[in-house]
Amino acid sequence: MAPINTIPSSLTTTTTTNGNFDHPSEARGMGSNVNSKPKLVSGTAGYVLQDVPHLTDYIPNLSTYPNPLQNNPAYSVVKQYFVNVDDSVPERITVHSDSPRGIHFRRAGPRQRVYFDADEVRAAIVTCGGLCPGLNTVIRELVCSLYHMYGVKKVLGINGGYKGFYARNTINLTPKSVNDIHKRGGTVLGSSRGGHVTKKIVDSIQDRGINQVYIIGGDGTQRGASAIFEEVRKRGLKVAIVGIPKTIDNDIPVIDKSFGFDTAVEEAQRAINAAHVEAESVENGIGVVKLMGRYSGFIAMHATLASRDVDCCLIPESPFYLEGHGGLYDYIEKTLKENGHMVIVIAEGAGQELFSESIQSANKEDESGNKLLQDVGLWISEKIKNHFAKQKTMAITLKYIDPTYMIRAVPSNASDNVYCTLLAQSAVHGAMAGYTGYTSALVHGRQTYIPFYRIIERQNHVVITDRMWARLLSSTNQPSFVDSKCVIEETKEDH
Ligand SMILES: Nc1ncnc2c1ncn2[C@@H]1O[C@H](COP(=O)(O)OP(=O)(O)OP(=O)(O)O)[C@@H](O)[C@H]1O
Numbered sequence: 001m002a003p004i005n006t007i008p009s010s011l012t013t014t015t016t017t018n019g020n021f022d023h024p025s026e027a028r029g030m031g032s033n034v035n036s037k038p039k040l041v042s043g044t045a046g047y048v049l050q051d052v053p054h055l056t057d058y059i060p061n062l063s064t065y066p067n068p069l070q071n072n073p074a075y076s077v078v079k080q081y082f083v084n085v086d087d088s089v090p091e092r093i094t095v096h097s098d099s100p101r102g103i104h105f106r107r108a109g110p111r112q113r114v115y116f117d118a119d120e121v122r123a124a125i126v127t128c129g130g131l132c133p134g135l136n137t138v139i140r141e142l143v144c145s146l147y148h149m150y151g152v153k154k155v156l157g158i159n160g161g162y163k164g165f166y167a168r169n170t171i172n173l174t175p176k177s178v179n180d181i182h183k184r185g186g187t188v189l190g191s192s193r194g195g196h197v198t199k200k201i202v203d204s205i206q207d208r209g210i211n212q213v214y215i216i217g218g219d220g221t222q223r224g225a226s227a228i229f230e231e232v233r234k235r236g237l238k239v240a241i242v243g244i245p246k247t248i249d250n251d252i253p254v255i256d257k258s259f260g261f262d263t264a265v266e267e268a269q270r271a272i273n274a275a276h277v278e279a280e281s282v283e284n285g286i287g288v289v290k291l292m293g294r295y296s297g298f299i300a301m302h303a304t305l306a307s308r309d310v311d312c313c314l315i316p317e318s319p320f321y322l323e324g325h326g327g328l329y330d331y332i333e334k335t336l337k338e339n340g341h342m343v344i345v346i347a348e349g350a351g352q353e354l355f356s357e358s359i360q361s362a363n364k365e366d367e368s369g370n371k372l373l374q375d376v377g378l379w380i381s382e383k384i385k386n387h388f389a390k391q392k393t394m395a396i397t398l399k400y401i402d403p404t405y406m407i408r409a410v411p412s413n414a415s416d417n418v419y420c421t422l423l424a425q426s427a428v429h430g431a432m433a434g435y436t437g438y439t440s441a442l443v444h445g446r447q448t449y450i451p452f453y454r455i456i457e458r459q460n461h462v463v464i465t466d467r468m469w470a471r472l473l474s475s476t477n478q479p480s481f482v483d484s485k486c487v488i489e490e491t492k493e494d495h
């Protein structure tokens with residue numbers, strides 16, 4: 001195994017400004033306000049490691065300690081439990097024989113030496129943004145990993161999202177107090193939107209003597225975490241800032257998927273089943289189900305693919321129209337004539353451009369600055385009913401089901417529980433090893449540490465030129481509504 005914290009001689013480290021990416025267009029994205037410099041390590045054949053910051057980048061001469069896992073009987077039989085310092089995970093795994101090796105991320109996992117003594121650690125956990133299945137599992141596993149793997153005894157829960165940093169009370173978290181929480185939906189810590197004031201948060205971190213902060217949340221939360229990291233670094237504090245990506249919308253880029261997504265898709269099946277049962281029980285029955293997905297239609301797409309009962313799936317990324325040849329009304333009429341019933345799944349952010357401008361301008365934002373959307377499910381249901389009432393070609397019966405909050409308020413399923421456990425354990429290993437300013441994430445099935453700037457630079461969207469959307473279209477047989485010549489190509493790796 002290579003010595004700890006050395007870089008193999010074939011590799012060179014550079015820090016560069018945000019303009020120096022493999023994909024210059026990405027550098028102009030949402031993360032351009034990030035002010036620390038990306039740490040890049042170059043190797044042979046076009047190998048690039050987009051490394052994560054380390055406390056030693058700005059605090060010299062930090063003491064190190066042997067990893068206490070070495071003496072943990074549970075791990076004594078595991079061969080190569082410690083991650084090799086040179087292990088990394090490629091961002092793209094589809095390659096050609098002459099492709100450069102490309103961008104890589106640091107592999108997550110325990111290191112032989114750690115930068116915190118257990119008694120010195122004062123960890124804090126906070127959950128921000130909307131609810132998501134698995135939040136409690138992540139909290140539980142962070143607490144248990146800190147206690148059982150590293151002997152850390154001081155773990156604080158911050159109440160009610162970022163705003164909780166300004167509150168007087170925190171919650172003491174112990175393996176006993178979090179033992180059963182993974183069986184419950186929501187977050188035992190509470191959550192909130194808005195209220196992020198970076199300097200005040202870092203003041204609170206300093207005042208409370210916190211030196212590891214685990215921040216669980218979506219894209220907005222990770223942006224907030226990145227700002228906290230920058231301020232901590234500016235102040236030269238020995239505080240590890242770690243993000244754990246959460247969102248049922250699956251709109252966080254780079255990672256395979258966010259935790260809770262599978263559970264949400266599974267829960268959505270119940271609503272789709274109900275819509276199908278209602279629709280097929282009457283003549284010309286239509287079931288409309290609205291699912292979450294503000295800017296990204298992943299839940300709608302995956303729930304549709306899983307169900308096979310859906311005849312039409314409408315998502316924000318794929319514009320559609322109602323009237324005329326090839327429009328939605330045409331397709332509904334055709335499907336009802338052929339099958340006698342149909343199910344439509346619509347993501348909440350779909351078709352927002354179809355609302356009249358007066359309704360759109362009345363739109364407001366939530367406390368975090370996210371656009372508040374019109375209820376597209378209700379709107380489209382009324383439009384369809386009115387259309388067929390006016391046409392008098394066929395009498396329809398339409399039932400509208402809105403299970404949006406139900407799919408995110410449930411506890412996580414078994415596979416999400418395992419996923420949450422691995423994310424939390426990796427997050428703790430990284431912080432103990434002195435890494436900071438990273439998101440703990442799954443990339444191609446491997447646990448990794450991703451620098452914040454990659455997580456916050458853009459949102460993940462369904463790519464309608466990708467095979468996955470084609471699979472959906474061939475499963476529902478719906479029209480694509482878009483002219484293939486007008487589709488703007490996106491570059492995300494095809495699946
Ligand atoms: N650019 C930003 N800088 C600092 N803090 C931010 C930023 N964007 C959002 N936040 C803060 O992050 C928290 C959560 O943001 P938001 O409500 O957008 O949810 P989210 O994390 O994106 O999760 P989701 O959208 O999945 O519910 C809020 O407290 C918000 O103030």
Ligand SMILES: O=P(O)(O)OC[C@H]1O[C@](O)(CO)[C@@H](O)[C@@H]1O
Pocket residue numbers: 129130131218247248249292293294348366408
């Ligand atoms: O009503 P809230 O809590 O603001 O949450 C709604 C939003 O949160 C999300 O579930 C993301 O967490 C979106 O799909 C949805 O638009």
Ligand SMILES: [Mg+2]
Pocket residue numbers: 129218219220247
């Ligand atoms: Mg968000």
